[in-house]
Amino acid sequence: MPDDSEITLSPPERALHERYGTLMGPPAAWNDVLAALLAHRSVRSYLPDALDPGTLELLVAAAQSAATSSNLQVWSVIAIEDPARRERLAQLAGNQRHIAEAPLFLVWLADLSRAQRMADRAAAPLEALPYTESFVMGVVDAALASQNAAVAAESLGLGIVYIGGMRNHPQAVAAELGLPPQVVAVFGMCVGKPNPSVVTDVKPRLPQCVVLHHEQYSIAREAEGIAAYDASLTRFQQKQEMRPVGWSGSILSRLKGPGSLSGRHVLREVLARMGFPLA
Ligand SMILES: Cc1cc2nc3c(=O)[nH]c(=O)nc-3n(C[C@H](O)[C@H](O)[C@H](O)COP(=O)(O)O)c2cc1C
Incomplete structure (x- = not known):
């Protein structure tokens, strides 16, 4: 069976594949706006050039x-x-x-x-x-x-x-x-x-079965979806030569205590001092 990289995909299929780290089938519709949205990736290295006027x-x-x-x-x-x-x-x-x-x-x-x-x-x-x-x-x-x-x-x-x-x-x-x-x-x-x-790549997101609910909230496919996402994010991290920690571990460690909030655990008090009493 060919792996994902050996399958020829249309541009929309490739965009979805990159967004989810898995083959998705053709989208129902496609245009330049969708292509731009699905191609988002954070950029952390820039040329010094000023932006064009205007x-x-x-x-x-x-x-x-x-x-x-x-x-x-x-x-x-x-x-x-x-x-x-x-x-x-x-x-x-x-x-x-x-x-x-x-x-x-x-x-x-x-x-x-x-x-x-x-x-x-x-x-x-x-x-x-x-x-x-x-x-x-x-x-x-x-x-x-x-x-x-x-x-x-x-x-x-x-x-x-x-x-x-x-x-x-x-x-x-x-x-x-x-x-x-x-x-x-x-x-x-x-x-x-x-x-x-x-080079920056598109970072895969959670499968839709985790974030998209129909009619009522459901966690029926949550564990399976998160396990699949851990695997696809690990592949992405390996490709980026980052530590292959997956997703669950890093999320749990980011949220484990106030110490991981970079000082923002006191935000409510600070906001009050800045004119936001949050009544
Ligand atoms: C509100 C917000 C705050 C963020 N803060 C930072 C930040 O301080 N430093 C940073 O390098 N990235 C920051 N990010 C970028 C996220 O890490 C990034 O969007 C996420 O990992 C998904 O990757 P992607 O944007 O490449 O798809 C922030 C993103 C959002 C939406």
Whole structure:
């Protein structure tokens, strides 16, 4: 029986194969948007070249085209090109070198401060703002906007990687970026031309039988799906010359205790100090 690599696949079949690390059969439909979405991979090595003029504004237009809760638009983004500031942010994110290397670093913000200023100017009450729901709206809005920008960047041949490390030291990040109260960095995103000498591959995801439920939640095929995923991620890690630890072990160790949260176990208290009481 031929192994997967010996079977000739159409481009859509190959894209699905890479996404799941297993043969999937032809998709029901295919187009350039689907091809771009399925080809996503995080990029952690960049050329120093600046982006073409107008690229940032195009990415922000894509970001602003995302849906937003009640059209509140409770998010903002800061574009950082200054190498010294990128270096300081790299340090704050656990010395992640790609932040210093990429020509553009975007910090995506949950931003309730604009609504606060509007209410202040209008002398209007704003009693809904301190609730957890408002904070969640800001985080969701920032996430949807940033993912649109990510897809737009990738469609232009650029690479991106999200940086959750912005939450390791949220107050120091806020000081570096001059954030007012009621604004917090949800995550960052490196953007740049991928370094062609560092090959990145599509990282397989969990089989759909683990994440897709029909009508009601079901764990009937969860264990089998996770076992299959451990095997496909181990193959991916071997190919990338990474430690072949699979998925389950690394997830359990990432979540085993507050010590593995890179200082973020105190996030709720820090958010309260930054103007998010999370009532
Ligand atoms: C919110 C968020 C935060 C992330 N933070 C980091 C980070 O700080 N550093 C990093 O190298 N990758 C980070 N990543 C990238 C993930 O590790 C990556 O998306 C995941 O391993 C899947 O790999 P892929 O993006 O190549 O498919 C982050 C991703 C997300 C969505």
